[in-house]
Amino acid sequence: xxxxxxxxxxxxxxxxxxxxxxxxxxxxxxxxxxxxxxxxxxxxxxxxxxxxxxxxxxxxxxxxxxxxxxxxxxxxxxxxxxxxxxxxxxxxxxxxxxxxxxxxxxxxxxxxxxxxxxxxxxxxxxxxxxxxxxxxxxxxxxxxxxxxxxxxxxxxxxxxxxxxxxxxxxxxxxxxxxxxxxxxxxxxxxxxxxxxxxxxxxxxxxxxxxxxxxxxxxxxxxxxxxxxxxxxxxxxxxxxxxxxxxxxxxxxxxxxxxxxxxxxxxxxxxxxxxxxxxxxxxxxxxxxxxxxxxxxxxxxxxxxxxxxxxxxxxxxxxxxxxxxxxxxxxxxxxxxxxxxxxxxxxxxxxxxxxxxxx
Amino acid sequence: xxxxxxxxxxxxxxxxxxxxxxxxxxxxxxxxxxxxxxxxxxxxxxxxxxxxxxxxxxxxxxxxxxxxxxxxxxxxxxxxxxxxxxxxxxxxxxxxxxxxxxxxxxxxxxxxxxxxxxxxxxxxxxxxxxxxxxxxxxxxxxxxxxxxxxxxxxxxxxxxxxxxxxxxxxxxxxxxxxxxxxxxxxxxxxxxxxxxxxxxxxxxxxxxxxxxxxxxxxxxxxxxxxxxxxxxxxxxxxxxxxxxxxxxxxxxxxxxxxxxxxx
Amino acid sequence: xxxxxxxxxxxxxxxxxxxxxxxxxxxxxxxxxxxxxxxxxxxxxxxxxxxxxxxxxxxxxxxxxxxxxxxxxxxxxxxxxxxxxxxxxxxxxxxxxxxxxxxxxxxxxxxxxxxxxxxxxxxxxxxxxxxxxxxxxxxxxxxxxxxxxxxxxxxxxxxxxxxxxxxxxxxxxxxxxxxxxxxxxxxxxxxxxxxxxxxxxxxxxxxxxxxxxxxxxxxxxxxxxxxxxxxxxxxxxxxxxxxxxxxxxxxxxxxxxxxxxxxxxxxxxxxxxxxxxxxxxxxxxxxxxxxxxxxxxxxxxxxxxxxxxxxxxxxxxxxxxxxxxxxxxxxxx
Numbered sequence: 014x015x016x017x018x019x020x021x022x023x024x025x026x027x028x029x030x031x032x033x034x035x036x037x038x039x040x041x042x043x044x045x046x047x048x049x050x051x052x053x054x055x056x057x058x059x060x061x062x063x064x065x066x067x068x069x070x071x072x073x074x075x076x077x078x079x080x081x082x083x084x085x086x087x088x089x090x091x092x093x094x095x096x097x098x099x100x101x102x103x104x105x106x107x108x109x110x111x112x113x114x115x116x117x118x119x120x121x122x123x124x125x126x127x128x129x130x131x132x133x134x135x136x137x138x139x140x141x142x143x144x145x146x147x148x149x150x151x152x153x154x155x156x157x158x159x160x161x162x163x164x165x166x167x168x169x170x171x172x173x174x175x176x177x178x179x180x181x182x183x184x185x186x187x188x189x190x191x192x193x194x195x196x197x198x199x200x201x202x203x204x205x206x207x208x209x210x211x212x213x214x215x216x217x218x219x220x221x222x223x224x225x226x227x228x229x230x231x232x233x234x235x236x237x238x239x240x241x242x243x244x245x246x247x248x249x250x251x252x253x254x255x256x257x258x259x260x261x262x263x264x265x266x267x268x269x270x271x272x273x274x275x276x277x278x279x280x281x282x283x284x285x286x287x288x289x290x291x292x293x294x295x296x297x298x299x300x301x302x303x304x305x306x307x308x309x310x311x312x313x314x315x316x317x318x319x320x321x322x323x324x325x326x327x328x329x330x331x332x333x334x335x336x337x338x339x340x341x342x343x344x345x346x347x348x349x350x351x352x353x354x355x356x357x358x359x360x361x362x363x364x365x366x367x368x369x370x371x
Numbered sequence: 372x373x374x375x376x377x378x379x380x381x382x383x384x385x386x387x388x389x390x391x392x393x394x395x396x397x398x399x400x401x402x403x404x405x406x407x408x409x410x411x412x413x414x415x416x417x418x419x420x421x422x423x424x425x426x427x428x429x430x431x432x433x434x435x436x437x438x439x440x441x442x443x444x445x446x447x448x449x450x451x452x453x454x455x456x457x458x459x460x461x462x463x464x465x466x467x468x469x470x471x472x473x474x475x476x477x478x479x480x481x482x483x484x485x486x487x488x489x490x491x492x493x494x495x496x497x498x499x500x501x502x503x504x505x506x507x508x509x510x511x512x513x514x515x516x517x518x519x520x521x522x523x524x525x526x527x528x529x530x531x532x533x534x535x536x537x538x539x540x541x542x543x544x545x546x547x548x549x550x551x552x553x554x555x556x557x558x559x560x561x562x563x564x565x566x567x568x569x570x571x572x573x574x575x576x577x578x579x580x581x582x583x584x585x586x587x588x589x590x591x592x593x594x595x596x597x598x599x600x601x602x603x604x605x606x607x608x609x610x611x612x613x614x615x616x617x618x619x620x621x622x623x624x625x626x627x628x629x630x631x632x633x634x
Numbered sequence: 635x636x637x638x639x640x641x642x643x644x645x646x647x648x649x650x651x652x653x654x655x656x657x658x659x660x661x662x663x664x665x666x667x668x669x670x671x672x673x674x675x676x677x678x679x680x681x682x683x684x685x686x687x688x689x690x691x692x693x694x695x696x697x698x699x700x701x702x703x704x705x706x707x708x709x710x711x712x713x714x715x716x717x718x719x720x721x722x723x724x725x726x727x728x729x730x731x732x733x734x735x736x737x738x739x740x741x742x743x744x745x746x747x748x749x750x751x752x753x754x755x756x757x758x759x760x761x762x763x764x765x766x767x768x769x770x771x772x773x774x775x776x777x778x779x780x781x782x783x784x785x786x787x788x789x790x791x792x793x794x795x796x797x798x799x800x801x802x803x804x805x806x807x808x809x810x811x812x813x814x815x816x817x818x819x820x821x822x823x824x825x826x827x828x829x830x831x832x833x834x835x836x837x838x839x840x841x842x843x844x845x846x847x848x849x850x851x852x853x854x855x856x857x858x859x860x861x862x863x864x865x866x867x868x869x870x871x872x873x874x875x876x877x878x879x880x881x882x883x884x885x886x887x888x889x890x891x892x893x894x895x896x897x898x899x900x901x902x903x904x905x906x907x908x909x910x911x912x913x914x915x916x917x918x919x920x921x922x923x924x925x926x927x928x929x930x931x932x933x934x935x936x937x938x939x940x941x942x943x944x945x946x947x948x949x950x951x952x953x954x955x956x957x958x959x960x961x962x963x964x965x966x967x
Contacts, residue, residue, distance in 0.1 A: 026508045027501070089751055141951045143751055148898045149951060152944035163935035215496035219504060220486045227469050227480050234467035237429045238547065239455030239484035248490065280895070284758070291755060296471065325704050328774060335766030342759025346752055347744040 032214055049203060054196035062195035063268075068309045070202035071264045076289040076301035077206075077213055078256025083287070084295035085217055086249035087229030088138050092150035094282035095157035096254050097261030098274055099127045102167050104262035105176045109169060116181050116188050120205065120262045127258020128251045130157075135250030139243060142232070154280055161274040177271040189266045198267045205259060213298055216252065225249050226296070288338055292345055294354025303353045311338070377440050382407045382551055382583045383428065388437035390423060390607075397423045398434070398607045405551070410577055410584045412598035412615075414591075416627055419604040421587045422464055425553050428585070429461055430454035442550060456484045458550035462540045462557055464587075470529035474520060474539050477528055478511045481546030511546055518542050518572060534565045541569070545576060552576070554586045558593060566590065570597060595619065603627070637805045640798060644808045645928045646921055651814035653920020654821045655883075658876035659893050660900040660912040661825065662869040667906050668845040669865040670742070672753045676761035678894020680730075680870060683768040685877030685886045687729050689779055690772040692722040697771045719781050723874070730870030731863075738862045746848075761894070779881035785813035817879040821913070824875060828868075829909050837864060845907070899947035904958055911958060919943045 023029040033039045057066065075093060082088050103123035108114065134153040138146050161167050168176050180190035187193040188201050216222050224245040227235035236242050265272045272278070285308060293304020315334055319325045349355050377384040383405040390398040398420045405411045413421050426432040428439065430451045439446040441457060449457075460481070469477050486507060492500035515521055518538055523531060528539055537557060544552055554573070558566045574597060576582055588594050594601060594615065601618045603611030605627040611618050618624055662677040674680075690697065694714035703709055717725075741760060745753055787809045799805035832838040843851040844861045852858060877886070880893065896919070904915025923939045931938045 026505050026512075030504070030508075087751070089754075137948060137952060143749075145902070145951055147754070148902055148944065149948045151895060151898065152941060152948045155941035155944055159937060159940050163937070212494045215494055215500075216490070219493040219496070219500055220483060220488065221490060221493055223472065223476055223480045224483060226472050226476070227483075230469035230471050231467045233431070234463060235469070235480075236451045237431055237455060237461055238481060238543065239452050240480070241450075241452045252490075280892075284762075287755070287758070291759075323705075326700075329700060329704065329770065332766040332769040332774065335762050336770065337766075339759045339761065339763025339766060343741055343756050343763065346748075346756045346759065347741065350748075350752060 073305040074260035082253035086225035092153035095154040098278035100258030100261030101265035123262035124259040128255040131254020294352030297354035300354030384440040415604035460547035460549035481543035649921035649924035653917035657916030675757040680873035681877035684874035685881040734866030899943040902947040
């Protein structure tokens with residue numbers, strides 16, 4: 014009864030194309046954003062920041078990026094970890110070479126560098142398709158991690174081989190390093206996520222988004238009716254890598270503070286983000302967030318219940334998580350390839366009609 | 372083989388086209404033309420090479436021999452999407468809709484050759500990108516009205532019944548507002564009513580927009596009714612070319628369809 | 635011959651051996667891909683799971699003992715001192731067949747008409763699931779696998795090759811692990827057996843029919859489900875052999891599942907549908923990796939084996955996407 018759109022007819026095309034055509038949705042999103050920006054900074058503490066909110070924001074960004082490439086454009090990539098590393102190391106080199114540069118700019122530039130690298134590694138997609146492309150992205154993953162391990166210029170010749178972020182401030186407040194207050198890092202990352210989610214929404218509903226989806230669904234027919242495959246695929250790689258680069262830069266500079274390539278950006282991260290978008294929903298922006306939230310919260314939940322509650326050893330919990338995630342992947346691919354986002358959409362449709370059954 | 376410019380009223384001219392895959396010759400020395408504003412039917416038994424012919428026109432297959440003239444100039448080594456930009460639109464024998472998108476999105480994709488706002492405008496969805504989007508939306512809505520598919524605008528096309536999908540695919544091709552429209556068996560698998568609807572749409576398109584149409588079709592009744600001229604292919608060779616009545620009485624054509632052996 | 639040439643020869647031989655090991659894993663992939671068009675990412679984990687199960691049965695471990703102990707406060711670990719190796723292998727094989735049947739019933743049957751990429755991602759899910767299951771059943775600590783295969787260097791070989799060195803040069807003979815030689819031999823036997831099976835037996839023919847066209851195979855009365863269980867069981871057997879070989883060499887540990895990733899370049903070189911191609915691809919990758927690391931590795935920091943295979947595969951993909959022996963991909967509209 015409350016979730017209705019009857020009487021809510023659109024009289025212009027621009028109204029019809031809105032992101033949130035139903036009034037209830039618009040209000041809900043507004044409330045959530047207001048809560049996120051205004052209320053949460055006062056409630057946040059270290060635990061919430063480090064264990065839940067920052068990981069969600071960072072991985073949400075990465076999931077958004079990978080979903081653009083794999084969910085919208087159909088190009089499978091197992092190189093997400095490697096591209097996050099590019100973003101991280103780019104941010105490290107930029108901020109250590111130009112200490113006065115505002116961190117917002119540093120992160121954006123890191124994204125730009127990653128976009129460029131993404132285009133480079135995306136060139137094979139013009140000749141290779143489907144999961145053969147996955148192998149090409151594996152080359153990117155392993156090569157990039159090796160590169161950042163082996164070439165000392167990347168870690169400023171430090172003896173440990175690790176990169177550590179120097180303390181940086183934005184508007185006078187520390188954003189990186191151990192002195193940064195949780196609400197500051199949270200707002201910093203939240204800003205990026207909200208702005209880029211908005212951009213992603215615009216890109217995916219316009220000409221470029223349609224060209225991506227056309228390539229995904231029927232690439233030969235797409236080309237015959239005029240979609241330029243080169244531009245479509247490379248733009249998907251570029252935009253996706255931009256997002257993933259930003260997520261990597263934020264992951265390193267704001268969340269971790271210090272990183273070592275194999276551990277922080279290994280292939281397990283590539284799988285993690287892939288799982289996020291499969292469970293959350295391929296080709297859905299909302300799904301990217303749901304998937305990220307799911308994969309971030311799951312270990313936290315399990316740890317609290319099983320270790321805290323039942324007293325089980327942590328490695329056993331880890332095995333359970335593997336089984337659960339693997340099982341869920343198979344489940345979703347069989348039952349609902351469009352993931353949780355689709356389940357949500359179906360629920361909303363039923364809500365629109367409630368209390369009528371159809 | 373002389374390279375001569377076709378006369379001004381010819382939209383598409385195929386001269387001595389030969390196409391083979393590995394050892395298999397799909398098309399042998401085919402020449403015919405399509406005049407501006409006509410409806411040209413391409414018929415022939417299964418496996419005659421009709422779809423391959425369309426693929427050559429689209430630029431998806433490159434003939435080993437022969438040349439293609441389109442709209443007064445000879446075709447150079449172009450990619451299919453560049454050829455589409457020159458003004459050729461197409462439907463496919465096995466529906467090639469973008470199943471993950473809605474009807475509206477499929478039709479909007481049909482107009483992609485006319486949309487140019489760059490990525491930065493699109494990212495913020497204001498200014499040039501928004502204007503372009505709304506403009507093309509309006510044009511697409513005309514086609515939606517024309518084809519009477521308003522009710523399924525937002526439905527993902529994967530969920531539509533076969534006949535509707537065929538209609539949406541026609542819509543996508545129409546959305547391109549092209550000079551030449553290639554229809555590959557647009558009525559395959561339809562019942563009588565659906566066929567009548569499709570015929571009506573095709574004729575209306577031809578009358579209202581003056582589009583030149585090349586049509587592959589098996590239903591002889593349809594061909595005789597709506598085609599201006601007919602080309603007949605068999606085993607990759609041209610065995611007939613002329614007005615419907617001439618073709619109907621052509622012994623070679625009759626033999627081909629009845630399966631009489633040839634040398 | 636100079637020590638340099640002999641060293642290079644040694645690297646090549648070791649590369650061939652390593653290549654054979656890769657091929658063992660790649661074989662499983664080829665079988666499943668040929669018969670069902672599915673790229674089974676879980677093949678590597680299946681090898682790990684098979685090896686874990688073998689050791690577990692062989693040493694008389696109680697499955698899920700850790701879980702049971704934690705949940706019920708009991709203290710079970712082993713129910714016997716161990717079973718003889720051959721019996722353990724047979725029992726493990728039964729487990730793998732059961733696994734094949736379950737996978738077909740619960741996963742494959744429902745994904746029949748999906749695109750390859752969905753199937754691939756489903757097998758990634760399967761891989762993670764199996765890994766968690768294997769660890770939960772038998773424990774995740776590194777285990778030693780001993781099925782009685784000899785290992786270590788061969789003094790005889792070292793002595794013989796020492797003779798080949800030119801006069802007066804310092805050369806101590808080639809080190810080639812006997813286990814690797816056994817692995818090579820077993821792999822060759824396996825490949826020959828599989829090729830004969832595929833070409834000359836009724837089931838083998840049915841397998842090839844299914845690989846070509848599911849619908850057509852159904853119309854001549856071939857049961858898709860049975861074939862798939864058969865194929866996954868054979869792949870399970872190949873996984874077991876691979877698991878035994880790799881496990882004997884370096885112990886059973888999580889990294890075994892990453893071998894699956896290495897098999898991908900092997901398949902790209904050899905073609906996804908060719909059994910001999912899996913061997914040749916494996917050999918090329920094995921030798922290529924070792925030679926590259928040996929010759930150019932020191933110049934660029936070493937550890938190039940991490941990525942060389944993939945980059946090589948990438949270059950192949952650009953120029954010959956179907957691999958050396960695979961079927962050419964023709965696109966139609």
